[in-house]
Amino acid sequence: MTEPTTAARRRPRFDARMVRQAAYLLADLPIGITAFALTVPLLSVGVGLLITVVGFWVLFALLLLLRAGSALERARARVLLGEDVPEPAPVQGRRPGFMQLVIATLTDGLAWRSVLYSVIMLPWGIIAFTCTVVSSVVLFPLLPWVVHGLSSVDRALVGSLLSPGRLTERVRELEDDRGAVVDTAAADLRRIERDLHDGAQARLVTLAMDLGLAKEKLTEDPDAAARMVSDAHNEVKLALRELRDLARGIHPAVLTDRGLDAALSSLAARCPLPGGVRVEVELPERPDSAIEGIAYFTVSELLTNAAKHSHAQSASVEIWRSDERLMLQVRDDGVGGAQELPGGGLAGLAERIRAVDGVFVVASPVGGPTDVTAELPWRTRTAAR
Structure with missing residues (x-):
């Protein structure tokens, strides 16, 4: 029946x-x-x-x-x-x-x-x-x-x-999204402060002390002073590298200068997946810079997850435009089982995307593959005005 x-x-x-x-x-x-x-x-x-x-x-x-x-x-x-x-x-x-x-x-x-x-x-x-x-x-x-x-x-x-009313519900939804974005921004600031304190700042303090000792030994023991200056030079290189990595994590220069295609290609080249990462970006023009940043860091976080947690061999990234939306899809051939859990990394990505009226969908059956699809507005409301 x-x-x-x-x-x-x-x-x-x-x-x-x-x-x-x-x-x-x-x-x-x-x-x-x-x-x-x-x-x-x-x-x-x-x-x-x-x-x-x-x-x-x-x-x-x-x-x-x-x-x-x-x-x-x-x-x-x-x-x-x-x-x-x-x-x-x-x-x-x-x-x-x-x-x-x-x-x-x-x-x-x-x-x-x-x-x-x-x-x-x-x-x-x-x-x-x-x-x-x-x-x-x-x-x-x-x-x-x-x-x-x-x-x-x-x-x-x-x-x-x-x-x-719909307007009241929308205001409440935006207030929740704003709170999530503020919390995410605060966490990012704490991470940057911690990285600076534990990394580059510590190296620069050590470098200043070594240069002070080298200055004192310059007349008494020139050879020792030269070795200390050489060590300090190496410390400067390491500090500069850490500062570049930190700056890349905040907003990579290649993204600002050349857009998502070049930035994601550079990101894929650094990803440690054995089979590599295939990147396809089909955009007639560049979206709003804030949307570019969200898309970049979403892909960066997803590739990091694929390398660390999914035991994937390879991954693919596709970016394209559909009407007034920026579409993003990241797939890996890992073991699957990824979930959007409260307080987890995927939940943080979802909050950041939904805060700008975006959509975030995770499809990750146990055994894989994992497909993450994100949809972002082409322009933020502030940029549109």
Whole structure:
């Protein structure tokens, strides 16, 4: 027997889903009466007393109460209507403190939409209750269709008035991404500081001390002084090499001067995979410099992972443009099993890419191969402006 389609399963009919919807509609009236009786008097008092401090406190209490009530309504819609209603973020002030919470509540869009919902629910509750009861008594064969149509209105009310708006969700998403980028930048700064302190800085301190000793021995023991200067010269070379490696890790000069093709080819040449790395870059022009940097370091991290952890013999890197997106794919023939785990390297790459509205997908079955695909905007929003 074939499985019924989604449309067939959701077609109005006498079933448990219709009973839950009817229960929701019958409850609209008592909820509407309660919400209206609570909202309208308190709103009138609050607005009427706005010239005094009392009005603000009345409105604050009303909005807090209705915002809590909206959570119950969203739960009711999830249980009885099967509506997947997202929960909004809690009200928070820009800074800690009770007065900041008061200001945030008085300016909260969801709280004021809850006021509108409470006012609308009385007339709508009367309509929904009446139509459901009349259909149950007089038009019973049509009950599933009547219930379905009325519950669609309830879904629209909950979705439009009691759900976080798309803009609000987008702002919260961008705030999370910004926090991830800030954490990543702070970790990078700590790594650079550690590398400078433990590497080049330590060598330069040693070099200064050796040159000081060589200066003292210059007249007493010229041969020893010459040997010390020769050793210091070698230390200078090592320090310069470490500084070049560090600078390459921050932003390689070849990327700035010649773009992704040359930079990735240089990166592939240094990768220690036995079978080498094949690089194919097909770009009609260069993307935004920030996007180039993200793409470069994504490939660098993925090739490092392939060399250290996947036991791969070879890898390939492909970069191309698709409309206004920069596409990136890195594949290795290693053992697979790579996962985007919280706190892991792949999760850090994903956060950096998603912070600029990018997409990061890992396909790495056990046994390999590992395919990582990233999609980045061709231009950042700042560059576009």
